[in-house]
Amino acid sequence: MSKKILLIALSFISVVKAQQLDPLRAENSLEQKQWVDSIMKTMTIDEKIGQLFMMQAYSNKDKKHEKFIADMITKYHVGSLIFMKGTPEKQVVLTNRYQKLAKKVPLLIGFDGEWGLDMRLKNTYRFPWNMTLGAVQDQKLLEKLGERIGEQCKRVGIHVNFAPVVDINTNANNPIIGNRSFGEKKENVAEKSIAFTKGMQKAGVLANAKHFPGHGDTATDSHLTLPTISFTEQRIDSIELYPFKKQFDAGVASVMTAHLSIPSLEGNTSLPSSLSERVVTSLLKEKLGFLGLIFTDGLNMKGAANYSTPAEINLAAFMAGNDILLIPQDVPNTVTLFKESITKGTLTEERLDYSIEKILKAKFLLGLQSFTPIPEENLIEDLNTIEDELLHRELLKNAITLIKDTSNSIPIQNLEDKKIAYVSLGDAKGSYFVRELKNYAKVDVVSDKHLGSLIKKLKKYNLVIVGFHKSNKNPWKSYKYSNKDLVWLQEIARNKNIILDVFASPYSLLQVKTFTNIEGIVLSYQNSKLSQELSAQALFGAFPIKGKLPVSINEDFKAGEGIQTASLKRLEYTIPEAAGFSSTKLSAIDRYIDTILKQKMAPGGQILVARNGKVVYNKSFGYQTDNKRRKVKNSDLYDLASLTKILATLPVVMKLEEDKKLSIYSELDHLLPDYEKSNKDVLNIKQILSHYAQLKSWIPFYTKTLDSVTGKISKDLYRKRKSKEFGIRVARDLYLKSSYKDSIKSFIKDSDLREREGYKYSDLGYYILKDVVESKYKESLDKVVEKEFYKSLGLDRTSYKPLKKFNWKEIVPTEQDDYYRNQLLRGYVHDMGAAMQGGVGGHAGLFANANDVAKIMQMYLQDGYYGGVQYLQPETIDKFNTRYYAEVKNRRGLGFDKPQINPREKPTCGCVSEKSFGHSGFTGTYTWADPNSGILYVFLSNRVYPTMKNRKLVKSNIRTKIQRAIQEAVLN
Template sequence: MIEKNYMQRIVFLITLLNFSLITAQQIDPLLASNVEHQAKWVDSIYGNMTLQQKIGQLFMVDVFSSKEKQHIDRIKKLITEHHIGGIIFSKGGPQRQAKLNNEFQELSQVPLLIGMDAEWGLAMRLDSTYAFPWNMTLGAIQDNKLIEAVGKRIGEHNKRLGVHINFAPDIDINTNPDNPIIGNRAFGEDKENVTLKGMAFARGMQRAGVLACGKHFPGHGDTDQDSHKTLPTINFSAQRIDSIELYPYRRLISDGLASVMVAHLNVPSLESRAGYPSSISQNIVTDILKQRLGFNGLIFTDALNMKGASNFSEPGDIDLAAFLAGNDVLLISEDVSKASTKIEEAYNDGAISEERLAHSVKKILKAKYKVGLHEYCPVEREKLFEELNTPEDDKLYSELIEEAITVVKNQGAILPIKNLDNKKIAYVHMGDDSGLDFLETLQKYTKVDQINASKLDEMITKLKPYNLVIVGLHRSNDNPWKSYKFTDKELVWLYEIARNNNVILDIFVKPYALLDLASTTNLEGVVVSYQNSKYAQEASAQIIFGALKAKGRLPVSAHQDFPVNTFWETSSLKRLGYTLPNRVGINMEKLKKVDTLAQMVIDSAMSPGAQILIARRGKVIYHKAFGKHTYNSKRVKWNDIYDVASLTKILATLPMVMKLEERGKLKMNTRLRVMLPEITGSNKDSLTLITMLSHYARLKPWIPFYLRTLDTVNRLPLKEYYRSKPSKKFGIKIMDNMFLRNDYKDTIFNRIVESDLRQRLEYKYSDLPYYLMKRYIEKEYLESLDMLVQNNFYKSLGANYTTYNPLEKFNKNMIVPSEIDDYFRYQKVHGYVHDMGAAMQNGVGGHAGLFTNANDVAKIMQMYLQKGYYGGRRYLQSKTIDKFNTCYYCEEDNRRGVGFDKPQLDEVGPTCGCVSMTSFGHSGFTGTYTWADPEQELVYVFLSNRTYPTMSNRKLIRTDIRTKIQQAIYDAIEE
């Protein structure tokens, strides 16, 4: 047996040489910037210690801040009687931990080294703290500067809570999909990727002043057993372990890694004694880690109460064996008292020399100095929650998730989804966790119907009308060990859905879920989103619709069709995205003033409710609903739709006019008689497109066409004009039970033609050009305006909430009422256009009649801002946008563009006065407003029903609240 062991050792040493394990010694990673002062402090502390105090420094015990007083008292006793050197905090809360931390430090003669397992942040152990993405998610990211950033931020959180060492990063190479304990905790299976990620993470954390710890040495990635429960065997050759498992350690050690944790593993090729844990193997800890790899930092055992260690020996024996093997810190001893006694006895017996003891204790003291414990300060508990959960954390998290999400299949370039006008999309939910944020974000891009069924055949039948199905697998995001697999039922359903429909599968779990798939042939698109957090769901939907590019690479092999490093980098279609204000240079604290002003709208009864949206640099950064539909009804939701009144001019009529100009059918100086020959000879035949749409054509502001249809005595609708039921002659639906005679459209046109012009040529806002332009557009295209804008713009833009006559498409509960009419229609105006002239045109006016929500308005304004391009399609030429967004009569004191409103030329006008002169927009009578600024790349939308219950309520207008909100937005811009 001795000869066999000797030969094995010789072979092993040759292997080490062959694979370059013998390296130069690591520069001491525990040295502080002031080396001389550090050495004096260490020597001073060490020189004044008793033997028992020195031995006590070797122990780091676990504390649960959530536990009872008896548990806490036991820890205090260990501090005062056994002089323990450190604490590893486990489950609890930050305030409780901070309080205990201060109490424990106060009791200890030598400041305690505080550690935590906070691999993805303090939330790994504590409530009310931040959880960053798991390592598997980070492993998909290509920009390692982001990994360094998350390491730094986690380090800052630890430091704020008084934690000095974080037992992270996990640099196991997870080559075994069935690994029960590592999995998501690993950066992946590619050794180079794991190494680079581990180096970046450790570097960032140590920049924050917190010691990093590489684990689990020599490598826990390729096992299907959990060392918490048993002693796993790593049954590979020394060559394999050297080339795979040890590779990250060599690189991180050379990069200044402060500490290493040794796992409880049975590694026959590195330790000849059968079933002998790596944590107590001198060959593994001292010969390989310290001597061959040249590691000079702190060496921690993994928790000594784990079954992989505790099953091996009696309490105390394992601690002594671990120290003799070369470990410095004995983590979570089962019995500190017994272990201390055994180590002291070994010291007195000469088995442990003073030099050996000093080697570890002085390393521990050096580490304490390096993290600032020579100038210990208690943890400040004020604002602790706020400083551990900041907007900057959300910003970083969202960046990480966006960079990680990976497209692994993209057959026929199905991603990102294009040509929304010919897509009918369904969403099918799988898994036991919510996918609501995913669905709601999908629905912000186009109409997406969630389909539910109790039986498979019912599901297949319901999906028949759809030409694209998005399937989301959503499972718990609470921790990385949660179930991630498809159920057998889900697999059967997925195969059958994919056999009948085009399918994009999006999994919000670790990539190994794809291993359950017998075949991926019928799946056109496959997306790995890694986690089921709100940000992951929102970002994944944005990637599917091309608001974001897919950039991630698969960090592990997830299927025979999807080997490690599989990726498809999808393109951006320049659709609006959704992100946080601080990612586009908006100060989130200052932006809160928008909330205050919006609430003032509700509290002061300026309007029952409102929607407000702000987008910058192509990203929606604020999208909120306030108040109710009416003062005593349901709350406003983001997708509820408003009557936007005169916004119709720039959202419906103007884009069709611009298309006609591009086709050469119109020019700026085209006269009205050319557009509408029937007005030749009238006082309007020489009016031009540019003068009319610049409101510089001497036209009256408006004509109250409805008044002549009312009884002059009682002001009630005359039977000559109206019926309560539709007929061939009375087919224009004004409201429920109110139908106007068909020929009144001609009366409206004739009254406009016959109306007098204003005597003075000056800027005067008028609705009348848009009556005329609607007539011209419909004549030119031989189609109604409502159908024209749907087919040319709204469908492909994904503006599926934008429509005339909304009751034909939407449930009344989604439509915000605009007024209780007591002068014309004598009923609540709900689902019908508020403007009387538009109502008398069957709800479709060139000047009014459009219903939509803030999200859809933003899409159209963003299309204008992007010079006519949106969603992978060019709607209008850049020069066309510029031509219509020009003030041609500014010298005549007329600020207007051609159709677009423009900023004021003096102190009074439609904006806050803080916008650029290239900006443009419009306002609407019902309390609506939208503005876009090319120079700030900003879109602002405000929708309300200030006219409810009566249009005499002018508080919203008198207070200029819409432009005050605009000012607040500009005040919040920081870059």
């Protein structure tokens, strides 16, 4: 083959390839060509020139501005608009109005929405900056993001979104790109930007690769001056151009040319690259073969505007090879100059038609050959959907990056050994972060104006979480540490084991001189509410940490590094749809809450709903009492009453059985010698836990301590002050004789058994089981369950005798007792028998909030596993969650309540599976978990306030009605 023939063949192959990669070519290309040709035949020179301009329009300016834009369209035939600041509602109105004025050829609407419409428009959704996204390893999420932003753009009538930024940010001091870049690795930038582009163009909106040929390694802002790129042509080709070339191969529809001085590409160093024929035509169009639309960067920017007069700049930009002039200045004189240039022959009609054809092809591709007005109804709802938050959550969860963990402290485990403090650095708030941390463990906020005093306060803590919080207002806000923060960080790290969580650009770490004493470093990238909440969850292992560092931090941490962690299966906090619920249907709970409050079934309460380990509803309602002085908070503690059975006594009994220290068939005379030769000696654990032991339902021990004449407490048995003889505290300033505990044991041991066999709910078995537990551990039940379960589970809002740990204001009162203790019961167990045991009963006495109840129940749901610890074996859970007397219509498992067998019983809504389990409590509490559906439900209230005569909550079955509403909220 001759050299000439070879060149012709290669040229033909190149042309064919270019045609295949024409991103503006529609599937119905023949119809597209016919429409373009028909329009061009009727266009005047003025109309053609007008198509080159994309004017800057606002939806938050006055009528004068709106008239100016209208005049540009009608008088100068402007073919495109880029909308800037305003609101989506007004932008849609104006778009429809302006489109009506563009009679022959509809307008191409542009927008600068790199992280979504929020970049310019109020009341729209904000997605993460590109730097945050650069840490995400799942490219499909980037494609989903591009598609969703494309859908939002399309909804408001935008046709081209000037995104993604494909600049490789290799200069940490870049003042204008920075957080807008996906990072410093060319491969990562290319992959992320291609995925984003693919998604957005799938939604029918043109993507735009900017800023060609690469704005990432500059230290000046092209809005203010002309930055210089001093690299060789070879370096630019291998680094800066890499993502652009990949984008072209992937079919990006448009490019934006940057205002840069690049001596290796353009000899005239004062000529911006956007105005350079060598850059735009020779490099972009000819060498790289790009066939899509080419936009200049904003021609009002100083990087271009300082070069010459506006009209001359506009002409130079077009002559360089750009198709559309973005934000041109002085359109009237520009039109005149263009026409003069055509007359003189310096600008040909062929060159003009070349760009007009491309612009019209793009308009046809976008469906503008038959424009229809944009609907104005439901606009805000359409732009702020549940799907947006679901996507946002997934992006942030996948972005969180762990770059150092020398002490293997992340995710945080062994909570029983941890005393955790939180210290805030930076000039923004971290309140959402702290609030979420406290869902997992006791975390104290420690602060001081003086470093020395702060260090002293931190002495009692063995883990300090330092949150560095900077403004999340926009990606250009300063991310830097103050000198004070740097000093404080190093001094805290020198003294304590710390985790530094950075809610700012990773470049902030460049200021940190040494990381030697910092054991753990997490990058959360942005200081948004959602970022703070999710980062706290990641620290405690609610989900894995997967992100990788998008930029290098000196030689300490390289781009692409990131320590991956596993989930500890702790509770995650999210929105209903993330767990397969309908938010709308789940809101039925709120209506039931209104009923509870209006009908005074209880003064207030807490409700928590989770599914598959994801908490989707965790709300407090009403007040602590009907005087409405204190609203119920999520952190407030309720008297759990009989939930104590399955949350305190039962897990310890299960552990004893698992450790072979007893079995479910162990009889009382072998466990407690006192029961030898009693009428209860052969009762076994299985019978007791199944309420099948023929025990009486309860014994009113307290009535035996009342004076038979006055009905008041016996002066022989009670004192107002504690002493060795009177050491059992039953209420405020009220102490029972210490020896009375033995009397209670005797009353139970000597009590008659019921003559009839069968199911009978009884508290007495749990008095006995408490004795069994304490005899095995040689410690009181409260200490045993705290040590074996609560501390490591992170149950810092759960306690017997809560007044020893909590302020009384945090404990919701139960009853205004007028029959025994004659006082308001706040922090003292409502159950009289538990009170007479000093507040620690096997059947009652536990106080907690809904969140802590959920942790234990979730542990059960997860076959005994939670937070990285296997507390109980799956076979143990199964053994105790089994009915052993179902054949005699006994619905109970071992300790656990189960769904009804007898239709007259209503322990549940009747809509849960047979594998489900839970319990209810006398004070108005309830919890239920279903392994089949993964649903966990907690309801806490003080329905016994002001007195236990208030049975409205019980009679209404409202707790199980809420349970049904939860079931019905599950999405199919």
